[in-house]
Amino acid sequence: MDVKVIELKESILEDNNADADKLREELKNKKLFCINVMSSPGSGKTTTILRTIDALKDEFKFGVMEADIDAAVDAETVLNAGIPAVQLHTGGMCHLDAQMTRQGLAEMKEDFDCIILENVGNLVCPAEFDTGCTKNVVIYSIPEGDDKPLKYPLMFEKADVVLINKIDAWPVFDFNLDEAKKHLYLRNPDVAVFPISSKTGEGYEDWINYLRDMINADIRG
Amino acid sequence: MDVKVIELKESILEDNNADADKLREELKNKKLFCINVMSSPGSGKTTTILRTIDALKDEFKFGVMEADIDAAVDAETVLNAGIPAVQLHTGGMCHLDAQMTRQGLAEMKEDFDCIILENVGNLVCPAEFDTGCTKNVVIYSIPEGDDKPLKYPLMFEKADVVLINKIDAWPVFDFNLDEAKKHLYLRNPDVAVFPISSKTGEGYEDWINYLRDMINADIRG
Numbered sequence: 233m234d235v236k237v238i239e240l241k242e243s244i245l246e247d248n249n250a251d252a253d254k255l256r257e258e259l260k261n262k263k264l265f266c267i268n269v270m271s272s273p274g275s276g277k278t279t280t281i282l283r284t285i286d287a288l289k290d291e292f293k294f295g296v297m298e299a300d301i302d303a304a305v306d307a308e309t310v311l312n313a314g315i316p317a318v319q320l321h322t323g324g325m326c327h328l329d330a331q332m333t334r335q336g337l338a339e340m341k342e343d344f345d346c347i348i349l350e351n352v353g354n355l356v357c358p359a360e361f362d363t364g365c366t367k368n369v370v371i372y373s374i375p376e377g378d379d380k381p382l383k384y385p386l387m388f389e390k391a392d393v394v395l396i397n398k399i400d401a402w403p404v405f406d407f408n409l410d411e412a413k414k415h416l417y418l419r420n421p422d423v424a425v426f427p428i429s430s431k432t433g434e435g436y437e438d439w440i441n442y443l444r445d446m447i448n449a450d451i452r453g
Numbered sequence: 454m455d456v457k458v459i460e461l462k463e464s465i466l467e468d469n470n471a472d473a474d475k476l477r478e479e480l481k482n483k484k485l486f487c488i489n490v491m492s493s494p495g496s497g498k499t500t501t502i503l504r505t506i507d508a509l510k511d512e513f514k515f516g517v518m519e520a521d522i523d524a525a526v527d528a529e530t531v532l533n534a535g536i537p538a539v540q541l542h543t544g545g546m547c548h549l550d551a552q553m554t555r556q557g558l559a560e561m562k563e564d565f566d567c568i569i570l571e572n573v574g575n576l577v578c579p580a581e582f583d584t585g586c587t588k589n590v591v592i593y594s595i596p597e598g599d600d601k602p603l604k605y606p607l608m609f610e611k612a613d614v615v616l617i618n619k620i621d622a623w624p625v626f627d628f629n630l631d632e633a634k635k636h637l638y639l640r641n642p643d644v645a646v647f648p649i650s651s652k653t654g655e656g657y658e659d660w661i662n663y664l665r666d667m668i669n670a671d672i673r674g
Binding site for chain 2: 272273274300301302303305324326352353354355356357360373375376377379380382383384385386398400401404405
């Protein structure tokens, strides 16, 4: 399938935070809910996005923006699942800011209820730049270990939701969920945490109910 | 155990590449082999470093520098295994450069043969900054998927060695080793690739023999 690849231009705005707040306001006025998905490389962002959309596709119209330094494999995967998607290339940059997010949104022409932005796989830099999206979802997988919130504090402070993915692989890894949650709440007492498997669907019911309520409160509230 | 934590200062050098070449030359003259270990968060850097040192501890004197944005859990783990270690804090920065590596090396007072630098867990930024270490080892784990060399090209171009870790978890993940190698050699035809499990020790014999030869060629050659 032919993927539309957008080469993002580096931003010139000095005040990204102000621009991000402005974008969030514009999205709210347009009744468009935008989710910024962040994680390490290989935590299961694309698989999680696909299963999440599948669960809610009869209730909301979804689109996906895949950001990567190179390649278009993720946008291809999403398009092949029948979901509108574009591939954003960051020109080597390790994150997206609000102006780059705007460049992607300009390519999403349909009347969407929810756009999911898959940020560059990186637990450091994307947390430092507000994309202007409505909410931040951080995916963090069992094989990565329960100490990650200690080492990448800002990422977990910026999260509205943390999905602990790959719980199907739990039997082969030493991962203490209570420790992981303790570390998470230390960084961010208000974060919503859902252990899930995007491979088997385990734990999805609670996450999907939470997401549905969050979208409805924003675009229909 | 009491961990020495060093708060790194941001560099002011304009030409990091020249400084890194100079540091590499100084290390060579001192017969000190320095390995820069890079990977995603949670790929098993610390476990791999411990098992690698254990296999070669009777032949070389090892020390470890653990770099993180926050926390000291990795340096604690290494110290508890009886290996000299310091914790470097990057002050929020997503990478180390040669000047930051020098600040760490200044704290390693013993007469080491080999210092292992565990870089910040990140497949993007650390590849952009030459640390001045003798060799770059990239760890890349089975749960991350076989497409990572396509998405993070510079990291795999800069690697002298790629360790494909967590092969013990292979049965529960879809990972095609031939595809991963094809993507790797596309980026970097000269890279040495070793599939390993740092949990069980599988695949270590080849990796350890390769590393032994590399260190000996450098410090005794």
